[in-house]
Each structure stands twice: as structure tokens, then as C-alpha cells.
Amino acid sequence: MTAESILKRAYADKKKQPQHQEKEIPSIYKGARCKVCLIKENDQLPPMKINNSNKVYDLVKDEIASSDRETLLSIMLDAGLYLIGIETVAIGSINVCGSTISEVFKSAILANASCIILCHNHPSGSLEPSAEDIAFTKNIIKCGLMLNIKVHDHLIISNRGFWSMSEQGLIRV
Secondary structure (H helix, E strand, C coil), X not given: XXXXXXXXXHHCCCCCXXXXXXXXXXXXXXXXXXXXXXXXXXXXXXXXXXXXXXXXHHHHHHHHCCCCCCXXXXXXXXXXXXXXXXXXXEECCCCCCCCCHHHHHHHHHHCCCCEEEEEEECCCCCCCCCHHHHHHHHHXXXXXXXXXXXXXXXXXXECCEEEECCCCCCCCC
């Protein structure tokens, strides 16, 4: 739900209104959802370039900065660093958010993403990466190289701001 609400908010003012309104037909599948699809949707939305950590922070801060549980997001970008989509990879507890490498790259592969930016929050407010955060990111970078999907950055976000692994030299862009 987090990724969907970020995209709705990010594009709220940019949506083009359709010329005619189609009547919504009630569905027997109401409430059924598919998080990953192979069809590009919303191609009427204006392109959004995400080329620095400040833009990433502005995009996700309202959704995860004050969350009471760690949430890991994958922001998927094309080769020109334009937003393809955002996936909520995992929601954990107050101080841990476990995820596997396959969960991180599943949506990126299906979306044909050239690179990803990872974000997760620290409910404690600390912006310091844990040893686990750094080790996880290094493993993701190695696997991304094998998949030809670059890890552009990994941000730690809290109500105090953000900390970028790329800006701190832990990820070479």
C-alpha cells in the first residue's frame, strides 16, 4: 500500500483528466490486486527524473519517515533515471526489515528497470546504517551486477532527514 500511495501523491497534480468519463462497472473481483504486471500502465503520466538523493527523499519521506515499522522500498528507474515504479519490498518490525535478494529484484526485472534505488526507514530516528544495512546493500549490488541492474543508491530515512550510501561513498555511481 505504501508504494501505491507514494505514486498517487507524486502524480496527483500531474494527471491528465480524460475527455470522457467511463461508467465504472462493479466487479466480482473487487479488492483483488496484482502488485506486479508485465504491461506498462499510466503512460499518460509525465516523466519524473530521479537523479539525486534529495529527489528520492522528497518522493518517499511523507510515507515512511514517521512509520513505526521498518519499510523497504525499491524505486525502479529506466536508463535515463526516469521513474518506472515503486515497490514495497518488505515491512518489518521496529528495528529490522528482512528481505531476500529475489524479493528486491523481482519487480525490477519485470518492470525492465535499468537501475534501482533502495530506501528504508529507521523508526528510532537514527540515520546511521547498521552493519546489516551495509552488508545487505553490498550483496544487493553484487547480485545487481549479475542481473545488469545497477543499484544507484540506498537511503536511510527518518523523521530527522536522510542518509545516502551513494553520497557517503559506499556505492559508486
